[in-house]
Amino acid sequence: MKSISYGRQNITNEDIDEVVKVLKSDFLTQGPKVKEFEENFAQYIGAKYAVAVTNGTDALHLCNLALNVKPGDKVISSPITFVASANSVLYCGGEVDFSDIDEKTYTLDLNKLEQKLKNSPKGTYSGIIPVDLAGYPVDVEKLRKIAEKYNLWITEDACHAPGAYFTDSKKQKQYCGNGAYSDLQIFSFHPVKHIATGEGGMVTTNNEKLYKKLKLLSSHGITKDTDILEENHGGWYYEMQELGYNYRLSDMNCALGISQLKRAGENVKKRNKIAEKYNEAFKDIEQIKIPFVADDVYHAYHLFIIRIKKRKELYNFLKESNIFTQVHYIPVHLQPYYKKFGWRKGDFPVAEAYYESALSLPMYPTLTDDEQNYVIDKISEFFK
Numbered sequence: 001m002k003s004i005s006y007g008r009q010n011i012t013n014e015d016i017d018e019v020v021k022v023l024k025s026d027f028l029t030q031g032p033k034v035k036e037f038e039e040n041f042a043q044y045i046g047a048k049y050a051v052a053v054t055n056g057t058d059a060l061h062l063c064n065l066a067l068n069v070k071p072g073d074k075v076i077s078s079p080i081t082f083v084a085s086a087n088s089v090l091y092c093g094g095e096v097d098f099s100d101i102d103e104k105t106y107t108l109d110l111n112k113l114e115q116k117l118k119n120s121p122k123g124t125y126s127g128i129i130p131v132d133l134a135g136y137p138v139d140v141e142k143l144r145k146i147a148e149k150y151n152l153w154i155t156e157d158a159c160h161a162p163g164a165y166f167t168d169s170k171k172q173k174q175y176c177g178n179g180a181y182s183d184l185q186i187f188s189f190h191p192v193k194h195i196a197t198g199e200g201g202m203v204t205t206n207n208e209k210l211y212k213k214l215k216l217l218s219s220h221g222i223t224k225d226t227d228i229l230e231e232n233h234g235g236w237y238y239e240m241q242e243l244g245y246n247y248r249l250s251d252m253n254c255a256l257g258i259s260q261l262k263r264a265g266e267n268v269k270k271r272n273k274i275a276e277k278y279n280e281a282f283k284d285i286e287q288i289k290i291p292f293v294a295d296d297v298y299h300a301y302h303l304f305i306i307r308i309k310k311r312k313e314l315y316n317f318l319k320e321s322n323i324f325t326q327v328h329y330i331p332v333h334l335q336p337y338y339k340k341f342g343w344r345k346g347d348f349p350v351a352e353a354y355y356e357s358a359l360s361l362p363m364y365p366t367l368t369d370d371e372q373n374y375v376i377d378k379i380s381e382f383f384k
């Protein structure tokens with residue numbers, strides 16, 4: 001059996017043709033493919049606006065800039081996420097605080113979060129960056145109620161969750177990133193994600209003012225919009241009105257994204273099928289804890305995370321069989337860089353226990369039946 005990784009991209013001939021068309025066109029960047037990708041993505045997610053950016057990390061940074069995160073501002077995120085969710089706050093001079101995860105969903109425990117806010121002096125925090133870990137949607141309706149009480153903004157890190165939804169109290173399906181309850185939402189198009197553009201990212205929002213600010217900041221803070229120019233010297237004239245960055249995604253990346261997006265919905269279904277097969281195969285292996293999914297939730301399964309006691313042994317056993325699993329994630333507060341801020345083992349017991357036993361199995365839409373059977377057989381063999 002050839003090697004099987006925990007995730008991988010899928011590039012079709014149509015994807016390649018679309019990129020080649022851009023290479024032969026007049027615009028490699030700042031051309032028509034950017035707007036088309038933004039519009040198609042916003043429509044897929046169900047949000048009003050989308051801003052394409054260079055990657056998910058820059059998307060987070062841009063959100064913090066648009067929300068005016070300043071030195072001294074405190075933002076809460078999950079200890080179980082990719083480091084970028086937290087780092088983006090530090091880029092703006094802000095401070096990151098963490099709150100423990102829920103034992104079942106591995107996303108922020110909203111009861112513990114509320115307790116933390118209750119126990120802190122009013123005005124301690126400015127915002128929250130919840131993470132839809134593995135593709136499990138955070139209940140942002142409940143989170144919004146908490147955020148309103150404490151006057152906090154919400155930037156949902158939905159990198160793992162395009163296509164996932166939860167059902168709100170009005171029985172409406174709320175797709176991750178649609179902006180119904182969060183202020184801003186971000187996505188990544190790194191190759192292992194649902195949509196691959198090489199590097200790439202997107203911010204979605206329903207807030208026009210934030211959208212305009214994101215657009216401005218993503219391109220040096222420069223505008224040619226005659227409605228907001230302070231002066232106008234002629235057709236060439238532009239103004240730099242804010243200190244922005246070059247976080248623009250190129251037309252090549254966007255063309256690939258547009259083409260990938262056409263398969264996104266069907267690929268989430270394939271991921272769910274793969275999850276069903278794992279769940280069925282592991283239901284009698286009591287040493288394996290399979291992912292929890294509430295009845296009113298549709299999981300996007302960016303990752304299929306199991307919990308087992310002998311995690312390292314299983315990881316090594318599978319590696320010897322050419323199956324490359326991964327651990328998502330090492331708690332951010334225990335990274336050496338973050339320990340410098342005073343975080344210690346024991347600060348977030350649920351997150352730390354999760355880390356000791358979590359393992360991400362191969363999960364991607366093109367995983368074949370034979371490959372998945374091989375993975376299942378090897379895992380069953382390990383537990384025999």
Ligand SMILES: Cc1ncc(COP(=O)(O)O)c(C=O)c1O
Nearest residue numbers: 055056057082084159188189190
């Ligand atoms: C949860 C989460 N947030 C942020 C990022 C950062 O995205 P990118 O790698 O596109 O910068 C990632 C991707 O690795 C991620 O998984």
